[in-house]
Amino acid sequence: MQQTKARKPFPTHVLVFLAPAVIIYSLFMVVPLLNSLRLSFYETGPQNQLTFVGLDNYINLFTNVNFAPRFWGALGNNIVFFLVHMLVQNPIALLLAALLATGGRGRGFYRSTLFMPTILSVVIIGFIWNLILSPLWGVAETMLSWVGLEQLFKPWLGLESTALVTVSLISVWQFVGIPMILFYAALIGIPEELTEAARVDGASGWSTFWRIKFPLILPTVGIVGILTYVGNFNAFDLIYTIKGANAGPEYSTDIMGTFFYRTYFGQQLQLGNPSMGATVAAMMFLIILVGVLIYLFTWQRRIQSYEL
Amino acid sequence: MRKNTLFVLFLAFALLLASCGGGEEATPVETAAPVEEAAPVEEAAPSGEKVQLVIESWRNDDLKIWEDKIIPAFEAKYPNIDVVFSPSAPAEYNGVLNTKLEGGTAGDLITCRPFDASLSLFDQGYLAPITDLPGMENFSDVAKSAWITDDGATVFCVPMASVIHGFFYNKTIFDELGLQEPTTREEFFAVLDKIKEDGKYTPIVMGTADLWESATMGFQNIGPMYWKGEEGRKALIAGTAKYSDEPYVQTWQELADWGAYLPDGKEAVKYPDAQSLFTLGKGAIYPTGSWEIPVFEEQSEFELGIFPPYLPNAGDTCYISDHTDIALGMNAATAHPDEAKLFLEWVASPEFATIYANSLPGFFSLSNQPVELTDPLAKEFLSWRETCEETIRNSYQILSRGEPNLENELWRVSAAVMNGTLTPEQAAEEIQAGLDSWYTPAQ
Numbered sequence: 001m002q003q004t005k006a007r008k009p010f011p012t013h014v015l016v017f018l019a020p021a022v023i024i025y026s027l028f029m030v031v032p033l034l035n036s037l038r039l040s041f042y043e044t045g046p047q048n049q050l051t052f053v054g055l056d057n058y059i060n061l062f063t064n065v066n067f068a069p070r071f072w073g074a075l076g077n078n079i080v081f082f083l084v085h086m087l088v089q090n091p092i093a094l095l096l097a098a099l100l101a102t103g104g105r106g107r108g109f110y111r112s113t114l115f116m117p118t119i120l121s122v123v124i125i126g127f128i129w130n131l132i133l134s135p136l137w138g139v140a141e142t143m144l145s146w147v148g149l150e151q152l153f154k155p156w157l158g159l160e161s162t163a164l165v166t167v168s169l170i171s172v173w174q175f176v177g178i179p180m181i182l183f184y185a186a187l188i189g190i191p192e193e194l195t196e197a198a199r200v201d202g203a204s205g206w207s208t209f210w211r212i213k214f215p216l217i218l219p220t221v222g223i224v225g226i227l228t229y230v231g232n233f234n235a236f237d238l239i240y241t242i243k244g245a246n247a248g249p250e251y252s253t254d255i256m257g258t259f260f261y262r263t264y265f266g267q268q269l270q271l272g273n274p275s276m277g278a279t280v281a282a283m284m285f286l287i288i289l290v291g292v293l294i295y296l297f298t299w300q301r302r303i304q305s306y307e308l
Numbered sequence: 309m310r311k312n313t314l315f316v317l318f319l320a321f322a323l324l325l326a327s328c329g330g331g332e333e334a335t336p337v338e339t340a341a342p343v344e345e346a347a348p349v350e351e352a353a354p355s356g357e358k359v360q361l362v363i364e365s366w367r368n369d370d371l372k373i374w375e376d377k378i379i380p381a382f383e384a385k386y387p388n389i390d391v392v393f394s395p396s397a398p399a400e401y402n403g404v405l406n407t408k409l410e411g412g413t414a415g416d417l418i419t420c421r422p423f424d425a426s427l428s429l430f431d432q433g434y435l436a437p438i439t440d441l442p443g444m445e446n447f448s449d450v451a452k453s454a455w456i457t458d459d460g461a462t463v464f465c466v467p468m469a470s471v472i473h474g475f476f477y478n479k480t481i482f483d484e485l486g487l488q489e490p491t492t493r494e495e496f497f498a499v500l501d502k503i504k505e506d507g508k509y510t511p512i513v514m515g516t517a518d519l520w521e522s523a524t525m526g527f528q529n530i531g532p533m534y535w536k537g538e539e540g541r542k543a544l545i546a547g548t549a550k551y552s553d554e555p556y557v558q559t560w561q562e563l564a565d566w567g568a569y570l571p572d573g574k575e576a577v578k579y580p581d582a583q584s585l586f587t588l589g590k591g592a593i594y595p596t597g598s599w600e601i602p603v604f605e606e607q608s609e610f611e612l613g614i615f616p617p618y619l620p621n622a623g624d625t626c627y628i629s630d631h632t633d634i635a636l637g638m639n640a641a642t643a644h645p646d647e648a649k650l651f652l653e654w655v656a657s658p659e660f661a662t663i664y665a666n667s668l669p670g671f672f673s674l675s676n677q678p679v680e681l682t683d684p685l686a687k688e689f690l691s692w693r694e695t696c697e698e699t700i701r702n703s704y705q706i707l708s709r710g711e712p713n714l715e716n717e718l719w720r721v722s723a724a725v726m727n728g729t730l731t732p733e734q735a736a737e738e739i740q741a742g743l744d745s746w747y748t749p750a751q
Contacts, residue, residue: 065745135571136571136577137581157517158515158576158577158727159576160729244399244518246716248723250729269424269704269713
């Protein structure tokens with residue numbers, strides 16, 4: 001009897017506090033997302049009328065001679081785009097963060113300068129890099145000639161073999177500040193006593209970093225990884241600015257975002273196809289969802305966070 | 309107290325449900341026929357009250373001309389109507405316009421792309437029919453062909469202008485090197501070789517980075533000479549000719565031959581880069597169309613010359629691409645249909661044709677009414693209509709309706725042919741295979 005009396009009443013106030021976030025999030029995120037997923041099971045007729053077609057759009061996307069090569073091509077390019085970020089952007093960000101965390105003069109200056117491209121408009125980034133790499137009046141060729149390497153210069157943004165890596169590196173240049181700041185914040189959060197103790201025990205700077213600091217910032221490494229993944233598979237604007245929605249030459253810079261844009265909105269004489277576009281969007285959602293789930297179950301669960 | 313919380317909670321859920329419902333309704337694709345809700349029921353504003361008309365357009369280059377010349381001329385006649393020209397970027401126009409129309413926020417007057425893009429807007433009920441608009445008798449069937457239903461019964465846009473393809477050249481460079489305007493293929497390449505030999509200037513100014521230049525300013529520019537203009541274009545639609553036929557392979561072969569005369573790093577040279585290279589006097593010949601006149605006249609400090617697409621052999625018939633490019637229609641959902649119609653009537657009048665053609669030299673009126681041009685280059689472009697047969701770009705009518713989209717494919721392969729990464733034969737094969745995959749010509 002005593003026990004039943006002590007049972008807490010249902011905490012209605014919690015629901016009230018949750019309501020604003022739930023309502024806004026549902027209204028602007030969940031409902032449109034579900035609606036877009038729903039649209040991918042329909043076909044758009046000439047008068048915009050919708051007919052239910054089940055999984056036909058998906059089958060088309062994977063097998064149709066017009067869609068399948070574009071889809072797999074965009075997915076492959078997107079994976080390259082992501083790998084360049086993981087292998088170039090994040091290690092550089094870690095290095096820069098480690099250098100910044102060691103202190104020294106001019107730290108504030110470098111911290112702001114390295115972060116600067118991130119806050120610039122993507123249109124400006126695209127314009128600047130188009131100019132720098134322009135074979136007509138770009139400074140890239142001139143700068144190479146200072147060290148006698150001008151024969152190495154190529155119109156990198158225009159060649160099928162190099163265009164994708166070039167735009168990926170431009171994107172790396174733009175966004176390196178974000179993982180850098182995250183790593184930096186994690187590194188300066190490590191208490192002095194730990195590193196001091198290591199130093200007293202005779203550990204070198206190198207092993208202090210890899211044996212003590214790096215394991216302590218592993219949660220941040222995971223977060224940076226997943227942020228990079230989500231950001232890269234949602235990317236669109238930089239490629240659209242530099243190469244246009246046709247992502248030339250020969251679709252060599254086509255990623256999921258540009259493929260979606262072309263399919264949904266159409267092009268010069270190509271009319272947009274909302275339901276096929278929604279199918280591409282659903283695939284993007286699925287790819288990101290799978291990535292995030294893998295991260296949650298294989299990384300975040302195993303990683304230990306230390307209370308410092 | 310407790311009662312209160314429950315009430316708040318209930319209210320919150322009610323709101324949530326309502327918002328979900330709202331979200332559903334807001335999805336524009338669901339409504340089957342926008343025509344019904346778009347019915348122009350509102351009365352025209354009573355006289356004395358100012359009515360505002362908004363024009364949607366992709367011609368952001370022309371903003372100044374509309375604001376300084378065209379709109380004031382209209383407003384002088386109709387002081388009660390206030391017209392606003394509201395352009396968006398050319399590459400985004402179709403997407404932006406569709407979204408605005410679906411959301412019901414588009415302007416009263418819609419600038420029409422030729423053929424299917426506008427036909428689809430009409431079929432969806434976004435554009436109003438204007439077949440009986442006074443002034444439409446000023447336009448020939450060819451002029452109206454880009455904005456008419458397939459059965460030829462209903463017209464939905466007032467034709468405004470066409471553009472003519474050709475070549476610009478730098479007269480100073482031609483004089484310096486002692487060159488003449490080439491008229492045949494042989495002469496053209498002889499001129500290119502001389503410029504290349506001299507080494508100071510880029511022979512042909514064009515890049516392939518934006519893809520469309522190669523197709524629009526290359527393939528559609530010189531191609532009509534090979535496929536014999538309208539004859540070849542109609543044969544493609546009828547299915548009696550194929551893109552893998554000799555004339556098309558030859559056209560791509562021409563583009564491949566141009567490749568050696570383009571600027572270094574042509575793969576990364578964009579359209580504005582090429583324009584600047586030419587207007588800075590660093591290049592000799594610029595293949596393009598008449599729409600370039602205002603830009604080049606303003607920016608270049610040397611004397612400009614033009615010559616029509618060269619003949620494959622001396623004595624061949626000359627064909628030019630005189631492409632119906634731009635028209636103006638009325639948003640079916642406009643709140644001011646009467647005023648919008650007044651504006652369209654005025655657009656169909658010779659008065660508008662004269663103002664338009666002279667403020668935008670290079671955009672030629674499609675009206676039958678005689679228009680006096682003042683710009684010498686525009687006059688010269690227009691004179692080719694008398695010496696050459698006219699045609700329009702061959703991918704625009706009907707053939708770009710399916711997947712893969714013919715126009716996009718032409719951009720892609722033409723750029724690849726100029727870059728040397730695709731042979732003319734491969735390009736022809738790929739285009740025809742793409743077309744065959746969905747197009748069955750009416751027999």
